[in-house]
Amino acid sequence: MSTSAIGLQPQAGDLRPRAGDVMCITFLGVVAMLFAGFTAAYFIRRPSPDWVPITIPAWGWIGTGALVVSSTLLERSRRRQDRGLLWASILLGVLFLGTQLLSWRELSAAGVYLPSTPHGSFYFMLSAVHGVHLFGGLLALIYTATRRSEIRWVAGYWHFMGLTWLYTLLLLAN
């Protein structure tokens, strides 16, 4: 069975994206589906009679600002291979988690706890779920910073986390 020379050049439809890109995009799809599930739940749950809207805590918006700055710093550090900026964006990420806890305290100070109103429960839950995923991203960032490994995908994930948080706030705000 000699190796016939026919057909050795790549076939049509032989697309071969980098494994890392596939993993990153698919995982972003997974996280998107998770927040899609929560969005569906939010819209189905809203029209019920006991809906008492809450105002989004100020710390929530401040946190969003911190994330946006962190993303831009990360993007610049990726382009300029500048590791100082990378650590700055990681610091802002940690600050963001701090603002989340402050927004929770702000809410509970206003008497809104997890079970008290559905809108409040959604805010607590979504910020908690987003916080967990963001914390995962933070670990990945620290891993890439210390190991100097490929940052493309972690940056993509980090920007996606920023967008998700913005999306969540806009969803909860109206």
Next chain:
Amino acid sequence: MAVEDHSAPTSFVKKYIFSQDHKVIGLQYILTALFMAIVGGWLAVMIRTQITWPEKAMVTPENYLSLVTMHGTIMVFFVVSLALVSGLGNFLVPLMLGARDMAYPFLNMLSYWTVVPACFLVLVSFVVEGGAAAAGWTAYPPLSALPEAVPGSGLGQTLWLLAMALFIASFTMGGLNYIATVLNCRAKGMSLMRMPLTVWTYFMSAVLGVLSFPPLTAAAIMLLLDRHGGTSFFLPSGLVFNNEVLAHEGGTPLLFQHLFWFLGHPEVYVLVLPGIGITFDLIASFARRPVFGYKTSVYALWVVGFLSMIVWGHHMYVTGMNPYVGEYFSIATVLITAPFAVLGMNLVASVWRSRIRMEVPMYWALGTVAVIGLGGFGGLFLATSISDIYFHDSFFVVGHFHLMIGVVTVLSTFGALYHWFPKMFGRVMNAGLGKLHFWLTYVPMVALFFLMHLQGMSGLLRRYYDHSIYEFQAPGRELALVITILTYAAFAAQAIFFWNFFYSMFKGVKVGANPWNATTLEWTAPSPAPHGNWPGALPVVDRHPYDYDPAAEEDSDYKPQGVVA
């Protein structure tokens, strides 16, 4: 070429326990699944015994509900998914693609070791105070949310939710790995349309699983908060227990059902599609002819995949969902029979003008084709919303889903194990015992689940601890004894497989790299395949996967898909 090459393991622990080799991880999954299959099977035996002789009251009603719930959960998530999707998938996909290993071996190992604690939690939940979860494998609130409603909804349900969270994490890691491996690590010259159908179905199943599980994670988080955080996502106002109204208000149980079944339906396709893919490959190898309609089958798989994401509502026709929405789901669901019919026809047509070698795997493959037909057509009765009014929550449903995600998956898993056993261990399983095991499993299983359709027709309702109270259920109960005896027979017959599987592992007849003269890439690797699958260079693909010719001379009627340079 795996993205992260890992050197050959040295220590025993690295080689067998915390191994990153897809073949070892595949075997670990299969062995875990076989153990959980014994547990799940034993639960089935107890359920059947209780239903057939209710007056003996072998178990109490709340334990019976735990049996039913855990039988469903274990079989769907911890047996079929582990054995067929994760176990065989991990073993076959890199070998069939001509890759050294999965794209991310460490992530692959992590996914196995995430599912082990989940299995542990499931087993522990039996002995926990209040017993295992008892709100059905679908865990509908408010039954699953309130410990007052059923004892199993106390600690048992919490453990169930944690086990599910771990399983979803593991399945997502595995799914991502499959997608990355299929898209990136194929052999040179193997385009997407030259992949064996088994790999196509694992790819489809990974995509479906990865995209449909997150809404269930959302529902599980909200259910956990409803149970312990005092929120009311799913719990409406006015729930009365012990003359007191609970302090929940505003939630709707339908929300959970929507989120659950958004996963539920794609999940059953995640389980059944690899079974169909394996059946295609087995038939091609043993009928010595190319698969009929490879392209149409791949397109049919895409259509099934897409449709399966938009039809979840057919589980909720009578649950208070708006009937007009139900009618949309009915129209969409019955469309799935079209691509399935294409797959069924291609399976049958792949035997046309062939030259069948009735080896043991071929018994299982042909048996599976018939069951795909029977199970598939049974679905039409439940897809049409009008006939579902009568059949919902009856034994017709039990018979249908058992045939599809029970029998089709189990038959194709056994067929695959008999077929690829030589590649795993370099030995072949005893053919005589294999055929005996086939007859003693196939006949009882298909018969008993078909009889369940008739029980459902006559009005027997499901998840009943004792049917004898009702007069309209009497005709259905007459079949209960026959079904239970067949269940015992099928359960006992598995001993033959276990003996054959573990005996042949060490004492089976030694065989070479390609005992069945098959064409797909894994048969170009030595058996048992070493670390990195091919000692030398990777094979190069220069043709489609099923280059058989039934007109040619008996022993040279095939051209391997790829050749090791």
Next chain:
Amino acid sequence: MSETTSHPRSPGFGIVFFLLGIVVVGGFGVGWLPEVKSAHGHGIDGVIRYLLGTTGALFFLGCIVLGYFVMKYGRGEAQSGAIVSNRTQAIWAIVPVLVMCAISEVGVLVMGLPVFAEVYGEAPDDAYEVEVVGKQFEWLVRYPGPDGVFGEVDHAKVHETRNPLGLVKSDPAAQDDIVVRGKVHIPVDRMTVVRLRALDVIHSFTVPLFRVKQDTLPGYTAYTQFTPEEVGIFELACAELCGLGHYRMQGSVIVESEESLKNWLSEQEPWL
């Protein structure tokens, strides 16, 4: 081509598929459906029999073809002409798509829609009203009483034995409401609209002989309607898993003539 014995052959395996086809068609043919006692039930049975006929025929055909193939090509003779062009494979693929789409959509739309209108359509205004409330492990049935209006209900007032539905005393409409455990009295040959609620978990109001099944959700009022065609007592059961007494929620639907229903109602004294 010489019969090489090196590979196991068993054309006889095809008989399995003939047997399977016969057993399945025979099994369904015996007719396990219980008789129908409601108007829309005939429509539902019609759809079921239509599906049985079509899918049964297709399955039988599939079994015969597969069985024939295995017997014919199981003897191991060389075959030529097995490999066909992609075009023929594509054309062959269109056949099952058209056949299945036709069968299934006809089943859902042509056969199904008239029944859909009966089951979910607008009820005539002379329809008889009764309310059935599912609770853990029994059915509570409420009749509106002479004023024809269901009284107000407050779940905070529910007490197992003294006020199972939580009727509000101050509401005049509730004064004449009649509450009975497990017995649904309805008139024959007149459409009954059943208001369905639940107190604790999801139950499902099902009367198999009427082909009726509707889940009762807590916090939501569902409706189901049907027209009984025969006088008699029919068993009512719960179809949705609702806890350890799920199998015992037995009730009965008593269909009687108009005047005997009136007498029965007049004998009952209101709950409050």
Next chain:
Amino acid sequence: MGSDPKCEGLHAEKLLDESALVGAGGELANVFVYVRKGLEGWKFATPTEAVQVTQEGCTYVPHVLGVRVGQPLEIGNGDPVSHNVHGYAKKNPGFNQTQAPGAAVMTKVFNRSEVLVPLKCDIHGWMSTFVGVVENPFFAVSAVDGSFDLGQLPPGDYQIAARHEIFGLQKQDITITAAGAQTIEFSFSEE
């Protein structure tokens, strides 16, 4: 009682609803009376013998009973029908187990005082009994004629509480002197 023919068969005549047994002169039975405050300093030996409650004729006998913290409560099933004992305890862990006819006696121990833990049967909705779990031995259940006796209370200031499953809780402060027996009166009204 109609929903389970086996239960109905056990009784010749119609059963009285024991939740509100009121005598001719308005005497209220089944009221659980206990010393709520005033015995904090005292330590009492926990009795080891068990308090019995049985399910006979598809009803719990007795309808209201008292048990000490740490004292075993034995629940038996004397019926030809299986019941399931559903303890709706809040401070103590709840439980819900089926007891088949002739099954072994179920023993439960409550570790925290909780007055009126309802025990119900999910299969027979009308069956219920109420267990008062207290720390001290000075408790009683009012008889059919409305009378009760709290036993030898040492002199001192106490708060006596009376709890009924429907008419709620009433508390009264009282000072016991060494002079001798004193009576205390509770009156309940349907709100």
